Amino acid sequence: MRREVEIEYSMNVAFAALTLLSLVMMTFAAPADMLPSMISGVSGAIVLILKLTAVYAVWLSVLKMAEATGLDRKLSRALRPVIRRLFKGESEKSYDYISVNLASNMLGMGGATTPAAINAMASMCREEGKATDNMLMLLVINATSIQIVPATVIALRAAAGSANAASVFLPTLIATSCATAAGMILARLCAAARSAAEKRKKG
């Protein structure tokens, strides 16, 4: 949990710096607006939270059905051959975790994604503290988002009265596919460049 602490620390620094800078600027520009704008911020948050409660209540129900019917397991079985080719030389256990991680990420099941990924990373780890190229590949695929249906975004658009809330579906799918493809190619190139450099060092 060390890195999590580090990230929280950097978020802490970023948040404090940004808030302080804004507050100091406001002290000169508009001192009377300071407290009202902070409070109106939280009011906005409460409105959004109510909206999100409704969004999640509907979408989590759909995900529950997908889970109860075993749709996620089916998808992860279908992904298996692709995963085996993409992550060469890992154990069956790792393939299990990776396929659960990627399948639940594609379906947008946040709850199952993270534990599977943490276990996948731990099972692929050969040497403590050292990341293999396969581990970094899994990270890059997850970090460029592979969700098929951006449910929260579509639901927020629907709640705002969009004429066609799902119109962003196709652009989102194409954009995220481009990002993931670019990430995978770049990760491969970086891994290849590194191993070439290592060979040169040895030889």
Place this chain on the structure above:
Amino acid sequence: MSVYLLPVILVGTVIYSLAKRVSVYDCFLDGARESLSLVKSIFPYIAVIFICIELFRASGLAYIVSGWLSHPLRFLGIPPEIAELVLLVPLSGNGAIALLEDIISTYGVDSYIARCAATIAGASETVFYVSAVYFSKCKVKNLRYAIPVSLFSSFFGMVVACALCRVM
């Protein structure tokens, strides 16, 4: 066509659940129940990011920063109005949703700007959070090329997203 996307998904899942003899009623109860605990856990993050965004804007800092970024972003086809979203997306998923909602209510849900923002928020992931949490068990410190590659690819995805929103 995309109007039928959600109806197809919803009707399909319900029929499939009935065929598999899964209790649809119980699934909806579970979903509604979990939604409450989920929003309870993300409320602090949303509230704090809203305070921060509100101050950032009211102080005029947002105006200055988006002024710096507007030229390079416009060059890449990203509307400068969503500069804050571009910066926030790799850091905080809840923050991105909060900003998206704000952009939707400011510019109108079906405007080009709001559609770009929606596509970017839907197509991206919190790079820093993911890399922190995924390696929490195996104590990896040096991520080598992973972060720059992920950030660059996500940004590439955003450029693609804005280009697509122009034509789709």
